[in-house]
Amino acid sequence: MADHPDAAGRHTPVGRVVGVALALAALVAVIVLAFSWPSVTADAKNLPIAIAGPAEAVEAVEATVDEQSPGAVSFETVDDRGAAVAAIESREAYGAIVLGAEPEVLSSSASSLAVAQLLTGIASGLEEGVNAQAAAAAAAAAAGAPAAPPHIDVAVTDVVPLADTDPRGTGLAAALFPLVLGGMVGGIAISIAVIGAMRRVFAVLLYSAAGGLVLAGILQGWFGALQGDYLLNAAAIGLALAAIAAPITGFVALIGRAGIAVGPVVMLLFANPISGAAVPKEFYPVPWGDIGQWFPPGAAATLVRELSYFPSADMSFPWLVLATWAVGGLLLSVLGHFRTAGGAEPDAEAARSAESQPVAA
Structure with missing residues (x-):
């Protein structure tokens, strides 16, 4: 293909052509990095999560969660479920774990679906752990053949859910x-x-x-x-x-x-x-x-x-x-x-x- 000069008989210098092409390639790279880097490197670190319950149980859960997701959660101890709900509603915490006879995990999909999913996974692990502890306690207490203890369900409650008009956020x-x-x-x-x-x-x-x-x-x-x-x-x-x-x-x-x-x-x-x-x-x-x-x-x-x-x-x-x-x-x-x-x-x-x-x- 013929390379026609402009009306004054001039061509763009080859050095400028190369410079423009390389500069545009660098610009595209910067744009891709700017928009893809945060999502590619995104990883939960020190998420504030409230926790309430007996001290020994709290320590055990904190150790278990840190083993499952190292560094992902930063627990903040609160007095009870009401205080945990208040912390979520004021955005001082993304969710909460309430320990006791009926353990419960509180989440907030309106705050973050990603954290809500993380808390659902924590609830599954917590349910497995408390039932294993209950079975071990029942076996130790039984004189003869141990009776299977009732299964303990760990409820997951969405304290601040997303609206029906935007269910996925x-x-x-x-x-x-x-x-x-x-x-x-x-x-x-x-x-x-x-x-x-x-x-x-x-x-x-x-x-x-x-x-x-x-x-x-x-x-x-x-x-x-x-x-x-x-x-x-x-x-x-x-x-x-x-x-x-x-x-x-x-x-x-x-x-x-x-x-x-x-x-x-x-x-x-x-x-x-x-x-x-x-x-x-x-x-x-x-x-x-x-x-x-x-x-x-x-x-x-x-x-x-x-x-x-x-x-x-x-x-x-x-x-x-x-x-x-x-x-x-x-x-x-x-x-x-x-x-x-x-x-x-x-x-x-x-x-x-x-x-x-x-x-x-």
Whole structure:
């Protein structure tokens, strides 16, 4: 196939062709790593699980569970079943083990299906162990032929189940990506289409408020993925959109169009994969799960889940994280209103440039 030069008779240098191809291959590798690494390396570590019962029984169960799943569970002793339920409902624990005459395992599919499945496996092992102990005790106590003791069932109770409209939690987990993408696209579009830092501030606020109402209406009213109060959900989604969009417009106001990279690089490639939307933050290698909660995608995922299913949980941290990113981004735009250096295009020059562009007939 003939390689035709451009109108000026020039070809792209071979070195540049090779560089572009290799750079694109590296970019694809980074994208694949960013989205596949968290799921490939996900492994439960130090999951907070409440436990209640006699001290000797608690020690025996802790040793057995640690032998079955080394390092997966971090037990927190509570007084009784009521305290265990309260710990789950406030998201201080993902589940609980209640020991006694009628042992029981408490789970919460709304908190995490993966942890709920882990607890179901623990319940099976616990049931096998208590029945083996009961049989041994009966054999030791019997003078003649030992009578088979009654079988002890270990019940598994889902304390905070997922809603019937989203029984697998797929809608709740999938809701995060459109939220991240919406905030990112909104910030980029406003940065490009709106001239003037203060006008961008207004556009971000209006877009976030309207987007929160619309997305909450779709996710809650139509798909049934969200539960709880519609206006609170709309406020959380709107704040999340602002927390993602505002830093983009803020950095654009300070350093010019290069600030657009804040969206795809920081929010999409870095923060989104460690957000904890699909699996708990304890499944990520330390300290990435905790780091993810300091960024808008992670804070939004936690806040939306807790608003839907855990009204007793302390939600001050995710609210504060989202508000800090949103306000910080808006303040950057305000600062950009007064800047004339730093590589950014002044608003007046941008306006004159836009006005000087020829208008198509």
